[in-house]
Amino acid sequence: MIPDWSSDRILREAQKSKMFVSAMELDNLAFRAGLNPLKLKKTVEIYNAHLTSKLEDPFGRKFRPAAIHKPPFYAIQMQVWTLVSFAALAVNERLEVIDIAGQAVPNLFALGEVIGAGATSGKSYVNGMLVTPAITFGRVLGSSLFQLA
Ligand SMILES: Cc1cc2nc3c(=O)[nH]c(=O)nc-3n(C[C@H](O)[C@H](O)[C@H](O)COP(=O)(O)OP(=O)(O)OC[C@H]3O[C@@H](n4cnc5c(N)ncnc54)[C@H](O)[C@@H]3O)c2cc1C
Incomplete structure (x- = not known):
C-alpha cells in the first residue's frame, strides 16, 4: 500500500504511532507494548526452541526466517476487525x-x-x-x- 516508502521512512513513521514499539531488551519491549514480560520471554523461548530444533511451530506458522535473539526487538499491535459478513437475512427481489x-x-x-x-x-x-x-x-x-x- 505504500510501495514508495523506503525502509528508513517506514522505521521513522513507525516511531510516531503507539501501535509500534521497539526496545533493546525483551523486558522493556514487553513493558512498552503493555505485555507480561515473563510471558513474552517464555513465548520467545518456545518459538526459538522449536525453530532451532526444526520442530513445527505450535501456532502452525510456516514463515520463520530467524530465531529471535538480536536486538532491537519490535512489537506491533494487531487489531481484528470485520470487513463484511456473509451471514445475513434472506430477501426477495423486492428486498x-x-x-x-x-x-x-x-x-x-x-x-x-x-x-x-x-x-x-x-x-x-x-x-x-x-x-x-x-x-x-x-x-x-x-x-x-x-x-x-
Ligand atoms: C474497513 C472496511 C472496509 C470496507 N471496504 C469496502 C470496500 O472497499 N468496498 C465495499 O463495497 N465495501 C466495503 N466495506 C463494506 C461496506 O462498507 C459495508 O457493507 C456497507 O457500508 C454497509 O452499509 P449499510 O448501510 O448496510 O450499513 P452501515 O454502513 O454499517 O450503516 C448502519 C448504520 O446504522 C447505524 N445503527 C446501528 N444500530 C443502530 C440503531 N439501533 N439505531 C440507529 N442507528 C443504528 C450505525 O451507526 C450505522 O451508521 C468495508 C467495510 C469495512 C468495515
Missing part, C-alpha cells in the same frame, strides 16, 4: 425479508450489510459490491416506499 419457508415478512425490508456479501458477490468477496449496492438499493427502496406512503 422484503423472507422467512425460512420463503414467505415475505410483512413490512420488513432489508439491504446493505444485513443482507450479506453473498447477495451481491456470490461466494467471493468482490470489492465495491457491498457499499455500492447498499447505497443504490437504499435509494431504490427508499423511493418506492416513499411513493407507497
Whole structure:
C-alpha cells in the first residue's frame, strides 16, 4: 500500500504511532507494548526452541526466517476487525425479508450489510459490491416506499 516508502521512512513513521514499539531488551519491549514480560520471554523461548530444533511451530506458522535473539526487538499491535459478513437475512427481489419457508415478512425490508456479501458477490468477496449496492438499493427502496406512503 505504500510501495514508495523506503525502509528508513517506514522505521521513522513507525516511531510516531503507539501501535509500534521497539526496545533493546525483551523486558522493556514487553513493558512498552503493555505485555507480561515473563510471558513474552517464555513465548520467545518456545518459538526459538522449536525453530532451532526444526520442530513445527505450535501456532502452525510456516514463515520463520530467524530465531529471535538480536536486538532491537519490535512489537506491533494487531487489531481484528470485520470487513463484511456473509451471514445475513434472506430477501426477495423486492428486498422484503423472507422467512425460512420463503414467505415475505410483512413490512420488513432489508439491504446493505444485513443482507450479506453473498447477495451481491456470490461466494467471493468482490470489492465495491457491498457499499455500492447498499447505497443504490437504499435509494431504490427508499423511493418506492416513499411513493407507497
Ligand atoms: C474497513 C472496511 C472496509 C470496507 N471496504 C469496502 C470496500 O472497499 N468496498 C465495499 O463495497 N465495501 C466495503 N466495506 C463494506 C461496506 O462498507 C459495508 O457493507 C456497507 O457500508 C454497509 O452499509 P449499510 O448501510 O448496510 O450499513 P452501515 O454502513 O454499517 O450503516 C448502519 C448504520 O446504522 C447505524 N445503527 C446501528 N444500530 C443502530 C440503531 N439501533 N439505531 C440507529 N442507528 C443504528 C450505525 O451507526 C450505522 O451508521 C468495508 C467495510 C469495512 C468495515
